[in-house]
Amino acid sequence: MPGTAPSRPSAPEISLNRVPVNGIEVNVATAGDGPAVLLLHGFPHTWRLWTEVIAGLSGRYRVIAPDLRGFGATTRAPDGYDAGTLATDAERLLDALGEPTAAVVGIDAGTPPAFLFAMRRPGRVRRLVLMESLLGRLPGAEDFLAGGPPWWFGFHSVPGLAETVLTGHEAEYIDWFLTTGTRGRGVPRPIRDAFVGAYTGTDALRCAFSYYRALPAGARQIQDAVESHRLTVPTMAIGAHPVGNALERQLRPVSDDLTAHVIDDCGHIIPLDRPDALLPLLTSFLAADLHV
Template identity: 60%
Template sequence: MTTTRTIRANGIALNVATAGQGPALLLLHGFPHTWQIWEPVLAALAQRFTVIAPDLRGLGDSERPESGYTAMDVVQDMVALLDVLEVSGTDVVGIDLGTPPAFLLAATHPERVRRLVVMESLIGPLPGAEDFLRGGPPWWFGFHSVPGLAESALAGNEASYLDFFLQAGTLGDGVTPEFRKAVHTAYRGGPALRAAFEHYRAFADSGRQIVRALAASRLRVPTLTIGAAPVGDATYRQLEPVTDTLSGVVLDNCGHIIPQHRPELLLEALNGFLV
C-alpha cells in the first residue's frame, strides 16, 4: 500500500510517497513528472524495499520556493528527508532531472548511498556525451532556461505541451491515464511551470557543482546506468572515467520515460543490480 504525506525537510514542504518494507530505496523523478512516474514498478519494488518517492522541490505537490533549484539544493532536500525518516543508508535511483542530484548525493554523501542507478540524463558537462550532443542540446533546454519566457508562452496550452513529452518519451505508446492526469494537474498554471523551469535555469550552477564534486573524489558508490531512447549509453560514457564500479545497460525499444514505457525491463535491470 502506498501512502503520501507532507514532510518538512531543508526548510520546505515535500510531498513524499512511501511503500513497502525493508532496506530504503529513494526514487527521484524528472520533468514533466511527479512521483507517480514510478507507480508501474512501485508494488514490485515495495516487496523488497521501503520505497521513498518524493516530488522534487517545486514539482508535483511539493512546495515551490522562489530560489534554490540547483542539483545540490535537491541533494540537501534529500539528505534532510532521509534524516527525518531516520534512514541512514539507501539505494538511489534517478531519472531525467533526478539524475544529477542522485549522482551528487552519491558523490558527496557516499556514506548515505549503498548503490546508485541513473537513467536517461546527462551528468552535467562531463565529457562522453559528444555523440548525443552532436546536433546540439535538446531544444527545450534553451526554451525553459529563459526566465519568464516558457511559462508565459505556454499559458493555457500546458496540456498539449506536456503531452508532447509524454508521447515522445514512450515512443508514441503513451503513459498510463493516471500518470497523464497527475502530470496535467501538477504542471498547470504559471507558478507550477515557473518552478519546473527553475531546475533548467540552474543547469550551469548544477554543472559546476558536479565538476567540483569530482575534483574532490571519484564516484566510489557502485553505479548502474540505464539508457534508452534517446540518451542511450551517453551517461555510461560520462561516468566510466570517474567511477570505481560501473555497469551499464541500454534497453531495446524503450522510450525515455522508462518506468511508464517498459516497467518490466526496468524491474529486470534493477533486480539484477539492487541485490
C-alpha cells in the same frame, strides 16, 4: 481450483505525507518495508512516474518516492533548483524518515542530484542507479550533443518566457513529452492526468523551468565534485532513447564500480514505457542489499 489463473499481487499500500525538509515541505509517497530505496523523478513527472517500480519493489524494500522541490504537491520554492540543493533535499528527507542509508535511483532531472548525493555522502548511498540524463559538461556526451542540446533546453532556460507562452496550453505541452518519451505509446490516462494537473499554472511552470535555469550551477557543482573525488558507490547507468550510452561514457572515467545497460525499444520515460525491462535490472542490482 484446477484451471484457475494465478492471482496477480495486490497493489501496494502507498502512504502520502508532507514532510518538512530543508526549508520546504516535501510530498512523499512511501510503501513497503526493508532497506530504503529513494526514487527521484524528472520533468514532466511527479512521484507517480514510479507507480510500476513501487509495485515491483515494495515487497522487499521501503520505497520512498518524493515529489521533487517545486513539483507536484511539494512546496513551490522561489529557489534551490540547482543539483546541489536538490541533493541536500534528498539527504534531509532520509533524515526525516529515519533512514541512515538508501539505494538512490534518479532519472532525468533527478539524476544530477542523485549523483551529487552519492559523491558527497557515499556512506549514505548504498547503491546508485542513474537513467536517461547527462551530468553537466563531463566528457563523454559529445556524440549526443553534436547537433546541440534538445530544443526545449534553450526555451525553458530564458527567465519568464516559457511559462508566459505556455500558460493555458499545459496539457498539449505535457502530452508532447509523454508521447515522445514513450515512442508514441503514451502513459496510462490517470498518470497522464496527474502529470498535467501538477504542471498547470504559471507558478507550477516556473518551478519546472527553474531546473533548466539552474543547469549551469549544477554543471559547476558536478565538475567540482569529480575534480576532488571519485564515485565509489556501486552504480548502474541505464539508457534508452534518446540518451543511449552517453551517460555511461560520462560516468566510466570517474567511477570505481559501474554497470551499464541500454534498453532497446524504450523511450526516455523508462519507468512507464518499459517497466517490464527496468524492474529485472533494478531487482538484480539492488539484491545485494538483501544479503547484508
